[in-house]
Amino acid sequence: MSDDVLAVAEHRRGELRPVSFESITAGRQLADALGGDLHLAVISGTVEEYAEDLDRDGVDYIHTVDYGEEFNQDVYLQALEALVDDLDPAALMAPNTVNGLAYAPAFADRHGLPLVTDVVDFEVDGDTFVATREMYASKVETTTELPAERFVLTIRDAEWPEAEDRGGAEIARADVTIDEDAIGPRTSGFEEVAAGDVDITEAETLVAVGRGIEEGENVELIEALADAIDATVAASRPVVDNDWLPKNRQVGQSGKTVSPEVYIAIGISGAVQHVAGMKGAGTIVAINKDPDAPIFDVADYGIVDDLFEVVPELTEEFGG
């Protein structure tokens, strides 16, 4: 086994995703802790262009696999199997994204490797890899230990800064042959959630409503407040899952990323997937009855109380 780290870049529809550059920072940190090199795999799409862009400070080697355009889990698995065979890295690092989690667990299972996902921080203590993870909807943090040899990890996005400085990595085409007969999924394209009547990314003030609203009919309360303060109504995932508001109103990882001047989160606990979509707001206000709700960690102003008491009062303040 080498002491190296093999990290995997992620791209979609012709663009590298930011987590690719975060993976360089995290991968460098791990390679330093293990005393090895950082290898980066870039698979499918315009790999030569991607490799140029990914050549940032901290990367030692970039391996390109020029096959197909978009993500396919079986292509990624075949490519990574060949690369891991060749490099025998101590750690395979994938992003903890929808696509990262579509191949990392399969790779771990096929090779009998331990897997630790959604890592938000780590250290190496001798022969032990110590991962920091969250549990119970971010209410506790845990450390999980495993031998720091031949393991698979996925790192949460937006936890490490993006690597920015230009690097001097050795870029080479990987010696990989993809077996077309062993590719299962057939992807025909992409669909975007319809923009609909309103673009929440354009709003200066957003009033966002979450699970705490309890019933679809109660959304009226939020709409009344939004009317009174001339704001746009947005939502967290459970509200959209329940069809209380349409999908184009959803803020978060699987919805829109917004950065209004003022964001008022009502009955939203502040799960990491939601916060990912709104932490860039100028001023964040949270109204939630649970004082331990993670939304208060990112809020500038807060009211710890029953939203059904507070929201009508607030609406009235603005003449609604």
Next chain:
Amino acid sequence: MKVLVTVKEVAALEEDFEIEGTSVPEQYLEYDLNEWDDYAVEEAVQLQEDGIAEEVVTATIGPERSEETIRMALAKGADRAIRVWDDAIEDAGLLDVGVKTRVLERIVEEEDPDLILTGVQASDDGFSATGVSLAAAMDYQWASVVNTLDLDADDGVAKVHRELEGGIEELTEIDLPAVLTIQTGINEPRYASLRGIRQAQQKEIAHQTLDDLGLEATAVESELTLTDMYEPETESDVTVFEGDPDETAGALAEVLRDKGVGAE
């Protein structure tokens, strides 16, 4: 067609809780059916109602307490359930993805389903990996984070939308047998009817041990060890308004007006 749904009973923390060692004592935990699995159960039951699935079987790794949760899945329409637990699992500590895969793999081999539905993730430990890992172990195809499913049973093809980040969906087809990890919002999970709840009492929950599954106690040994659990240090510098709703709303309104909110 036979559909197997993996069902997990998850714990959520009470508002006030304590940590003892690397766990939270039972009195601070509330147990429920994992939210993602609720959608997976609903999807399976709908396949049954559409005449596509002949049988819906649930599989759970959990102690006797979890039978209450399993009964909820049965009350919503699943036909029967399998629950795996024994002393070796009880004492194993962290059940990581590899352990869960090894146990579920034996059930799948036994049941030989055409389709396996799992939740995308469990709300307690959140590994988000067991479904894909299980598919790899079984050499099945898989599609993860599915939020639309159109099953062509005659051709043995699942046409799915995979929900990617940023409001983008990937349109993909895979061949059965397959594992689909189900995302919330794919359907509207029903509430169990009184009739369903009554019927569930008569349905079978087969309890199995590792031995029954042909596994040694070593099958639940993990290379991962949970070594610490703590409340995260908050980096919050939030200003919290105190008082009755009219006072807090008034104070907040003042701040909002300062920010130009509500000014025409």
